[in-house]
Amino acid sequence: xxxxxxxxxxxxxxxxxxxxxxxxxxxxxxxxxxxxxxxxxxxxxxxxxxxxxxxxxxxxxxxxxxxxxxxxxxxxxxxxxxxxxxxxxxxxxxxxxxxxxxxxxxxxxxxxxxxxxxxxxxxxxxxxxxxxxxxxxxxxxxxxxxxxxxxxxxxxxxxxxxxxxxxxxxxxxxxxxxxxxxxxxx
Numbered sequence: 001x002x003x004x005x006x007x008x009x010x011x012x013x014x015x016x017x018x019x020x021x022x023x024x025x026x027x028x029x030x031x032x033x034x035x036x037x038x039x040x041x042x043x044x045x046x047x048x049x050x051x052x053x054x055x056x057x058x059x060x061x062x063x064x065x066x067x068x069x070x071x072x073x074x075x076x077x078x079x080x081x082x083x084x085x086x087x088x089x090x091x092x093x094x095x096x097x098x099x100x101x102x103x104x105x106x107x108x109x110x111x112x113x114x115x116x117x118x119x120x121x122x123x124x125x126x127x128x129x130x131x132x133x134x135x136x137x138x139x140x141x142x143x144x145x146x147x148x149x150x151x152x153x154x155x156x157x158x159x160x161x162x163x164x165x166x167x168x169x170x171x172x173x174x175x176x177x178x179x180x181x182x183x184x185x186x
Contacts, residue, residue, distance in 0.1 A: 037061070038081070040146075041103040042068035042110075046169050049103060067110035067136070068103055070146040072125045075153065082155075098160045099180065102146050104139040105167040111137045139166045140177050147178045158184035 001009075037060040039049045049055065049062045063077055113120055114137050121128040135141035143164035150162060164178030 036097060037099045037101055038063065038078070039101045039103055040065075040068055040070070040074060042066065042105055042108060044105065044109060047103070047105045047167055052103075052167055052172075052174065066123065067108055067142070068105070069110070069124070069134075069142070070102070070149045071123065079155065098157070100150065100156070100160055100162045100183070102143050102150070102162070102164045102178075103167060103174070104143045104146075104165070105169055106139055107169050108139060143177050151183050156183050158182060 039053070039060050039062045041047060041049045041062060041064050043064045043066055047068075049060070049064075053060070055062075061081060063074060065071060065074060110120075117128045117131055120131055120134070120136060124131070124134060126134075133145055135145050143166055147162055147164040150156060160183050161180045162178070162183045163176065163180040166175050166177050167173075168175065
């Protein structure tokens with residue numbers, strides 16, 4: 001049995017279990033999450049937001065990339081999600097509080113790329129000389145920088161809450177670095 005066969009077997013067990021529990025949601029006519037949150041997190045397998053926060057399917061949108069970082073690609077994904085919500089008649093944040101959560105973590109693999117500025121500059125789509133504010137080696141500074149960058153995006157609704165968190169892979173605890181606040185104040 002190869003890795004894919006193992007994963008497919010696990011999927012069959014998942015489907016049977018979810019079907020028996022009545023927790024499959026093909027009937028859920030929603031495009032936006034019920035908890036009204038978008039979590040931006042790292043692709044690192046140790047840092048799965050669903051496990052860290054105990055979310056269930058349908059409760060939050062989770063976008064993961066290397067470092068859990070704000071990149072032009074992430075901004076494009078947020079725009080596409082907004083458009084999906086519009087087409088479905090469910091604009092994100094409509095009818096209540098909506099939270100954008102930036103989640104980064106300790107011992108992140110992106111820190112190991114600090115010696116490869118060309119690769120990092122390409123990833124962030126910036127010039128190598130502009131890398132310093134990205135604070136690649138410090139998750140606390142990096143999450144604060146990314147929250148600040150997201151606050152500067154005029155297309156994001158100013159009434160949304162935004163926060164910046166750092167997950168400690170050694171303790172399993174999440175630390176608030178940037179407390180929840182509206183993206184912009186009037």
